[in-house]
Amino acid sequence: MSSVRAPAVAGAFYPATTAPLQAQIAELLAAARPPSLQRPKALIAPHAGYVYSGPVAANAYALLAPFRSDYSRVVLLGPAHRVYVRGLALPAADAFATPLGEVGLDREAIAAIRHLPQVCTSDDAHAHEHSLEVHLPFLQQALAGFTLAPLAVGEASAEQVAEVLGLLWGDQRTLIVISSDLSHYLPYAQARTIDEQTARMILNMAPQLNHQQACGATPVNGLLLEARGRGLRPELLDLRNSGDTAGDKSRVVGYASFAFYDQASTREKQDDKQECADGRVLVSIARSSIAGSFGIPTSVQEDAAFLHHPAASFVTLKRENRLRGCIGSLRARRTLVEDVKANARAAAFHDPRFAPLSFDELSTTKIEVSVLSALAPLAFRDQEHALAQLRPGEDGVVLEFGRHRGTFLPQVWENLPSSASFLDELKRKAGLPRDFWDDGIRLFRYSVSRWAEPEECL
Numbered sequence: 001m002s003s004v005r006a007p008a009v010a011g012a013f014y015p016a017t018t019a020p021l022q023a024q025i026a027e028l029l030a031a032a033r034p035p036s037l038q039r040p041k042a043l044i045a046p047h048a049g050y051v052y053s054g055p056v057a058a059n060a061y062a063l064l065a066p067f068r069s070d071y072s073r074v075v076l077l078g079p080a081h082r083v084y085v086r087g088l089a090l091p092a093a094d095a096f097a098t099p100l101g102e103v104g105l106d107r108e109a110i111a112a113i114r115h116l117p118q119v120c121t122s123d124d125a126h127a128h129e130h131s132l133e134v135h136l137p138f139l140q141q142a143l144a145g146f147t148l149a150p151l152a153v154g155e156a157s158a159e160q161v162a163e164v165l166g167l168l169w170g171d172q173r174t175l176i177v178i179s180s181d182l183s184h185y186l187p188y189a190q191a192r193t194i195d196e197q198t199a200r201m202i203l204n205m206a207p208q209l210n211h212q213q214a215c216g217a218t219p220v221n222g223l224l225l226e227a228r229g230r231g232l233r234p235e236l237l238d239l240r241n242s243g244d245t246a247g248d249k250s251r252v253v254g255y256a257s258f259a260f261y262d263q264a265s266t267r268e269k270q271d272d273k274q275e276c277a278d279g280r281v282l283v284s285i286a287r288s289s290i291a292g293s294f295g296i297p298t299s300v301q302e303d304a305a306f307l308h309h310p311a312a313s314f315v316t317l318k319r320e321n322r323l324r325g326c327i328g329s330l331r332a333r334r335t336l337v338e339d340v341k342a343n344a345r346a347a348a349f350h351d352p353r354f355a356p357l358s359f360d361e362l363s364t365t366k367i368e369v370s371v372l373s374a375l376a377p378l379a380f381r382d383q384e385h386a387l388a389q390l391r392p393g394e395d396g397v398v399l400e401f402g403r404h405r406g407t408f409l410p411q412v413w414e415n416l417p418s419s420a421s422f423l424d425e426l427k428r429k430a431g432l433p434r435d436f437w438d439d440g441i442r443l444f445r446y447s448v449s450r451w452a453e454p455e456e457c458l
Contacts, residue, residue, distance in 0.1 A: 002094040005123070009130045010099055013049040014137060018099045025141045028054045032062035034237050038261050039067050041232060042176035042223060044202070045138075046255035047078060047131040047216075052242045053181065053255040057138060059238040060257035064142040064175075071175045072393075072417065073106050074139055075149045075168045077161070077219040078131030078179030085154025087118035088164055089125035096148060098133070100140040106147035108418075112167050118160040125152040131179045131216065139177070146175075153219045158207045161222020162229075169226070173393040178223045180216025182254030188243040195239060195254035202258055203234050223260070232260040278306060279451025282369040285337060286315050286344035287453075290367075293345055294359050302337050311336035314409060314448075315343040316368040317357065324365055325351040330375060330398060330407060330446075340369060368452035370409055372396065375444040383437045387419040390445075398444040399426050406430030410448055 007016075015021040028050065045060040046053035064071070080089065090110055095102040113119050126132070132150050139146065149168055153161060165176060182195045198213040205228040207221035214220055227234070237257040243249035281304060288298040313336060314328025325347035329339055344367070348357040357365065375398060380386035390397065393414075398407045406429035408422065416422040424434040 003092065004095045004097050004102060005091055005093040005126055007098050007133060008128045009133055013130055013134050014054075016099060021099050021137055022141065024050060024054070025058075025137055028058035029062050029065070029142070031055065032058040034059045034063045034259075038063075038259070039070070039172075040064075040175070040259040041172075041262050042178065042227060042260040044178045044180060044216075044220060044223070044256065044258040045135065046181045046257065047134045047179045048181055048242070048253060048255065050134070052246050052253065055245050056238045056240055056255040056257050057135070060259065061138045061142045063237070063259055068142060069144040070173060071143055072146055072173045073109060073149065073170060074143070074146045074175050074177055075109065075151075075165070075170075076132050076135060076139075076177045076179065077151045077153050077165075077216075077222075078129070078135075079216045079218065080125050080129060080152040080154045081131060081215075082128050083122065083125045083152075083154075085120070085122065085125050085152055087120055087154060087156050087160065089120050089122040089152040089154065090114070091126040091150060092121050092123045093126070096133070096136060096150065098136045098140065100137050103136060103140065103146070103148045106149045109147075109149040109168050109170075113164050116160075116164060116167075118156055119151075119164065122152070125154070126150065135177055135179055143175075151219075153216070153222075156218055156222075158218070158221035158225045161219055162226040165222055165226045169230075171391045171394045176223065176260075178216060178219045180214045180220050182214050182241075182256055183212065184215065184253050185251045186254075188241065188249035188252050191241050191243075191252045191254050195241065195256065198254075199236055199239050199256055199258075202256075203236060205234065227260050231263045233263055235259050235261065276451070278304070279369070279449075281307070282313075282336075282340055282371070283367050283451050283453055285340050286367050286369050289341040289344040290348045290357065290362065293349065294362065307337040308335045310334065311339060312372040313339045313343055314370040314372070315340060315347045316370070316409075317347050318366045318368070319361060319364055324361070325354050325357065327351055328370070328372075328409075330372065332374075336371065366453045368450060370411075370448040370450040373447045375446050378443040378445055380443070382439075383423075386443055387423060390419040390422065392417060392419060392422070394447065395445040396448055397422070397426060398446070399423075399430050400442040400444075401430065401432060401438060401440055404430040404432055411450070 010016040045057040207224040209217040241252040243252040310332035312329040317324040327346035
């Protein structure tokens with residue numbers, strides 16, 4: 001029988017009914033002005049009542065708007081205020097409820113950390129804890145859907161928190177959220193001075209905060225330690241206090257929101273304009289190749305240098321959001337321009353799963369081009385070890401066994417989100433039973449850059 005952790009601070013920290021809560025969050029997000037629109041891997045946001053810290057938290061959650069469908073798991077850590085916790089406490093509940101509905105707990109994530117000595121299970125630690133709960137309505141409104149791994153953090157070291165975060169880090173579909181306010185009940189000017197120093201420490205990735213600087217110093221320090229080791233870049237989104245948001249400046253509480261970005265993602269954003277331009281060229285080449293088979297004259301510039309290096313590609317056709325053909329290459333044996341042309345024609349006219357594309361279908365068929373990285377072999381002891389190495393949402397996978405061979409592009413994870421189902425269906429595609437396993441199976445992983453009409457970078 002499943003159990004649900006009921007909201008404890010609805011009606012106090014935020015509205016207790018659906019419509020007013022949705023309206024308040026929508027208003028806060030609409031007023032937010034985050035300084036960038038990059039995709040964050042992790043956020044730090046405050047956890048007071050929305051009238052006090054809501055505007056500061058909103059500047060973190062507004063970052064998620066362009067990526068609302070990209071995250072499927074949220075790892076949420078906040079300080080335990082009401083119950084003593086040795087280490088980090090998981091709930092025994094199966095879901096957390098708010099006036100916006102229930103959020104299921106991520107059992108796979110929870111199983112990955114339950115064996116750690118610093119991790120315990122305590123419903124008491126979660127029953128009345130606001131530091132996690134107040135983030136859920138924001139997340140429910142900002143994201144399309146997600147599962148939750150919530151941890152109430154008590155007496156623990158930064159290293160112990162970082163170890164937990166390392167196991168839960170996941171791929172790009174996992175978002176880390178750390179809940180913390182800053183200084184408490186100081187005069188306005190003094191609070192500003194201390195909070196600015198705290199913000200500088202966070203931006204310098206210095207995991208030495210104390211609990212006078214931040215009530216969530218322990219999970220924040222753990223994040224800083226793990227993020228520093230992974231090369232993330234922090235950004236300050238907002239720094240204010242309750243005197244700025246609610247008016248009374250005699251005794252204020254400090255609030256800040258931060259985002260942390262993968263350095264690789266930052267570089268990709270810097271090159272985004274050129275990558276989109278290159279992608280538009282590839283999609284145009286694919287469409288031109290198909291149109292030429294119908295005798296339609298087209299002209300696409302093919303003099304860009306990147307087109308004439310060896311590369312492997314896949315071309316995918318869709319009509320009304322349904323697959324209409326997909327053919328590609330796994331290894332670079334032709335120049336990119338020739339590979340895209342050949343695979344476009346093959347996807348349109350020679351995919352054995354579909355009848356050849358007709359001229360009448362051409363105008364309503366959308367084209368997507370994926371360019372593959374080199375194949376990297378996976379080393380594994382058994383099927384369980386292989387599954388543990390797969391990165392959902394990120395890896396394309398090739399399976400080979402004797403004369404059997406099949407591949408799934410990374411985008412297939414959208415329909416097969418678990419590693420087990422992904423591998424089972426890949427075996428079936430390769431002509432093997434879903435429950436088949438043999439030590440002779442070989443697996444390779446690859447990544448893709450992909451572009452789709454209309455001129456969309458994915």
